[in-house]
Structures are given as C-alpha cells and as structure tokens.
Amino acid sequence: MKYCSLDPDVGTLYLYFTDIEEGQATAVMEYPVSLLLDAQGAIFGCRLDLDDEVILSQLELVLEGSYNWLDGEYGHLYIRIADEDPVETITLSETAILDLDDDDLVLGIELALPEEWRTPERLQRLTPLMVTFDDEPVDGEGPVVFTPPAISADDLPDSDEEPATPVAEEPLQWRSGFVALVGKPNVGKSTLLNALLGEKVAIVSPRPQTTRVPVRGILSRPGEQIIFIDTPGIHEPSHRLGKLMVELAERTLPNADVICFMVDISQPPTRLDRMIAQQVQRARGHKLLVLNKVDQKPKRPGENYLPAYRELGQWEMEIAISARRRLGLTALLSEISARLPEGPPLYPLDQMTDQTEQQLAAEFVREKALFYLQQEVPHAIAIEVEEWQEKETATYIRMTINVEKESQKGILIGAGGGMLKKIGSAARASIERMLGRPVYLDLWVKVRPNWRDDPSALGWLGYRAKNFL
Numbered sequence: 001m002k003y004c005s006l007d008p009d010v011g012t013l014y015l016y017f018t019d020i021e022e023g024q025a026t027a028v029m030e031y032p033v034s035l036l037l038d039a040q041g042a043i044f045g046c047r048l049d050l051d052d053e054v055i056l057s058q059l060e061l062v063l064e065g066s067y068n069w070l071d072g073e074y075g076h077l078y079i080r081i082a083d084e085d086p087v088e089t090i091t092l093s094e095t096a097i098l099d100l101d102d103d104d105l106v107l108g109i110e111l112a113l114p115e116e117w118r119t120p121e122r123l124q125r126l127t128p129l130m131v132t133f134d135d136e137p138v139d140g141e142g143p144v145v146f147t148p149p150a151i152s153a154d155d156l157p158d159s160d161e162e163p164a165t166p167v168a169e170e171p172l173q174w175r176s177g178f179v180a181l182v183g184k185p186n187v188g189k190s191t192l193l194n195a196l197l198g199e200k201v202a203i204v205s206p207r208p209q210t211t212r213v214p215v216r217g218i219l220s221r222p223g224e225q226i227i228f229i230d231t232p233g234i235h236e237p238s239h240r241l242g243k244l245m246v247e248l249a250e251r252t253l254p255n256a257d258v259i260c261f262m263v264d265i266s267q268p269p270t271r272l273d274r275m276i277a278q279q280v281q282r283a284r285g286h287k288l289l290v291l292n293k294v295d296q297k298p299k300r301p302g303e304n305y306l307p308a309y310r311e312l313g314q315w316e317m318e319i320a321i322s323a324r325r326r327l328g329l330t331a332l333l334s335e336i337s338a339r340l341p342e343g344p345p346l347y348p349l350d351q352m353t354d355q356t357e358q359q360l361a362a363e364f365v366r367e368k369a370l371f372y373l374q375q376e377v378p379h380a381i382a383i384e385v386e387e388w389q390e391k392e393t394a395t396y397i398r399m400t401i402n403v404e405k406e407s408q409k410g411i412l413i414g415a416g417g418g419m420l421k422k423i424g425s426a427a428r429a430s431i432e433r434m435l436g437r438p439v440y441l442d443l444w445v446k447v448r449p450n451w452r453d454d455p456s457a458l459g460w461l462g463y464r465a466k467n468f469l
C-alpha cells in the first residue's frame with residue numbers, strides 16, 4: 001500500500017497503490033472485505049474475497065506492495081503493511097470497492113469503515129501512511145475522483161448530504177405517496193433505495209436480476225411520508241420466477257404517484273430501456289428520468305448518452321445522480337416531495353421497510369451467494385428460514401438454501417465446505433449488524449429440482465403474486 005486517507009464525513013477509508021490523479025479511475029468492482037487486526041486490535045491490513053472475474057494482471061500495482069499477496073486457491077487478496085498474521089479478522093458488512101483505471105489496473109480500494117473502526121487506536125498502524133483528505137484533491141492526494149460524463153460535478157448537490165431521519169412530529173397537512181423505482185436490471189435501483197433511507201433494506205450486487213420481489217422503503221420526514229418501491233429489473237424472462245419478477249415490477253406502475261425511471265448514464269440505452277420507458281409513459285404518475293452512475297465514465301470515451309435517454313419519453317424532470325456516491329440525492333428528494341399528493345402517513349413513522357428481519361436475513365445470505373458464486377448458481381438459489389430463536393447469548397438462525405441441481409449444491413458447499421463457510425460468515429456479519437446482537441447462523445443446502453419453473457415450489461417458497469399486491 002502506498003498511502004491511505006480517511007474521509008470521516010462518509011466514513012470511507014481509501015487505500016492507494018499508486019498516485020491517483022483526478023479522473024484516473026474509470027471503473028469499479030466490489031468484493032466482500034475483512035479487516036486484519038493485530039494483538040492490540042489495530043488495523044494493519046485487509047483481506048478481499050475475490051472471484052474469477054478478477055484477473056492477475058489487474059492486480060499488478062497491488063502485488064507490487066511488499067506484504068500484499070494473493071492466495072489463489074481461495075481467491076483471498078491480502079493487503080498488509082507488515083509481514084504478520086492477523087490475530088483477528090473482522091468481516092465488514094459493506095463490500096469494498098476496487099477502483100480501476102482505463103487499462104483495467106486496480107489503483108485503490110475504498111472501505112466503508114463503521115464508526116467504531118475509525119478511532120485513533122484502531123488506525124494507529126496506518127497513521128504513517130495517511131494523507132489528508134481534501135475536498136478538492138490534487139494529484140497524489142485525496143480520494144479517487146471521477147469525472148461525470150455528461151453532467152459536471154458542480155451541477156450536483158454536495159455529496160455529504162445526510163439521508164433524512166424519521167421525525168415523529170404532527171404537522172398540519174401531511175403529504176404521502178408511492179414512488180416506484182423502475183428500470184432494467186443492474187441500473188442501481190436498490191443502491192438508490194438504500195442511499196435514500198441511509199439503511200440497507202434491499203440487497204445489492206453487481207449481477208443483474210438481484211431484486212426478485214418489490215421491496216418497500218419508507219422515508220418519513222416532517223409533514224411527509226415517501227414510500228419507495230424498489231422493483232425487480234424488467235427483463236425478458238426465461239423461467240416462471242423471471243416472469244413473476246417482471247409482472248410484479250410492472251404492477252407497481254399504475255399505483256405509483258411518482259415514477260423514477262432509472263437508467264445507467266454510462267451506457268447507451270438498449271431495447272429494454274426503450275420498452276420500459278414506453279410502459280412508464282402509459283402510467284398516470286409523475287415521470288422523472290433518473291440518470292444514475294454519473295461517477296462512471298461513458299462506455300465509449302467522449303460519448304454523451306443523455307440526449308438518447310431524453311428521447312425515450314416525456315419527462316417532467318431529469319436528475320443526474322450517483323446512488324453509490326450519494327450525489328444528487330437532495331435534488332431528487334425535493335423533486336419527489338414536490339409531487340406527492342396530500343394524504344396521511346400510511347405506515348408508522350418509525351417503520352423503514354415492509355420486510356421482516358427474517359426476510360432481510362435470508363436476503364443477506366442470497367446477497368453473499370451472489371458475490372461469491374459464478375454465473376447461474378446464485379440465480380438458482382432460494383432461501384427458507386427454518387428456525388429463529390432468541391437464545392441467551394445469540395440469535396440462533398437455521399436456513400435452508402435451495403438449489404436446482406446436485407452440481408450447484410457441490411459448488412455452493414465448495415471444497416471442504418469452504419464456500420458455504422465464506423457465504424455464512426459474511427452473511428452473519430450483516431445479520432448481526434442489523435440485529436445488533438451475536439448470531440449463530442446454521443446453513444443447510446437442499447436440491448429442489450427446477451424450482452424456478454415449478455408453480456407449486458414457487459408458491460411454497462413465497463414467490464406468489466398475491467403476497468406482494
């Protein structure tokens with residue numbers, strides 16, 4: 001590691017392997033990460049759990065570091081400032097972001113460091129490498145800065161905006177309404193929902209079709225309640241589960257007061273974007289065009305896809321955001337607020353989602369499987385919570401992970417149970433964070449042939465249209 005910096009406003013620790021100049025990083029990848037701690041509990045490095053999407057040549061700069069190394073067997077990338085073994089390894093609930101340049105080289109890593117890990121004691125070993133965080137970074141200092149393709153960063157509100165917290169006051173006239181987040185898979189709908197709420201209520205992954213059923217996220221502020229509906233990405237389904245996902249997403253449109261049609265501004269529009277835009281146009285709600293991923297450079301350098309997206313329909317407003325970097329969210333929220341109908345709050349003011357803790361816990365397991373497993377396997381997973389017991393020292397949770405084939409079961413369990421262990425320990429960290437207490441997570445794997453195309457299995461696993469209407 002060449003040096004590092006801490007942005008206390010957003011709680012991000014940056015580790016750099018080279019001097020970073022403005023705009024140098026153009027792409028990102030995400031992986032689960034654990035902190036490496038010494039006997040005093042101080043952080044002296046981290047371990048990233050990579051998958052086959054990372055190739056060795058991308059890690060050239062990382063592996064120049066004297067104490068960094070890649071354990072090829074397990075895909076563990078160790079980033080350390082000393083040649084020592086950790087006394088303890090702590091898995092973070094947020095994934096780490098790898099920043100890559102145009103040549104696909106990993107330049108640096110961003111870690112979302114919870115507050116308890118940002119103390120001088122925890123960071124003492126990294127202090128000699130620390131550079132100051134500047135609002136306007138100069139070469140070789142400060143965080144990686146992306147240059148938005150179509151919209152200048154100056155046009156966007158400050159990135160340090162705080163998501164609003166619920167306030168239980170009784171205003172004179174309430175406004176409340178449903179806001180649908182719709183778009184094709186992978187454009188960042190769930191990331192936006194979590195960023196707007198300041199809480200993780202929807203799982204996120206770099207793979208398309210992560211969200212399977214609509215998830216409600218409720219934002220209560222003085223005088224208003226906004227009920228966001230994060231919908232499954234609309235796509236061309238290849239099985240019954242996919243059909244249900246698309247149907248559920250489409251059914252949110254007629255009842256939405258505001259529709260945020262989300263697109264990835266770093267990519268040109270596709271046929272799916274066009275098709276979804278047409279569906280959105282037919283709905284009655286206010287229509288906003290939300291251009292996400294402004295932090296990412298356009299697919300082809302110099303191209304600007306804004307006019308092409310603009311032409312997909314009639315939009316009351318276009319808003320450029322980066323859900324991941326929390327840019328533009330204040331502007332988006334105020335445009336939404338201005339379009340809410342009058343009406344009383346529909347949910348208790350302190351409720352943030354319609355999902356139960358059990359549903360969220362199962363989703364966290366699916367999220368980790370999406371990160372660790374390749375291709376089709378994570379999409380063939382359905383999770384059942386079989387047992388949930390509050391015990392004296394921990395919450396005991398037993399879940400069954402259903403897959404469709406014996407071969408998938410083998411991959412999920414991994415050599416010596418290693419893969420299931422990895423998924424379990426990452427999921428446990430997220431569940432513990434949600435519950436605020438220790439968790440004992442017991443995972444079992446079962447083969448349920450072809451469940452994604454079997455109506456009775458789908459119903460039985462909870463994927464039934466009437467559950468979500």
Ligand SMILES: Nc1nc2c(ncn2[C@@H]2O[C@H](COP(=O)(O)OP(=O)(O)OP(=O)(O)O)[C@@H](O)[C@H]2O)c(=O)[nH]1
Nearest residue numbers: 185186187188189190191209210211233322323324
């Ligand atoms: N660079 C960048 N990446 C983002 C941004 N927002 C989301 N992503 C990434 O895009 C990927 C997909 O994000 P999700 O939030 O799961 O997308 P989604 O639209 O909910 O996907 P589906 O569930 O498949 O419909 C993840 O790897 C996110 O980290 C952003 O503003 N900038």
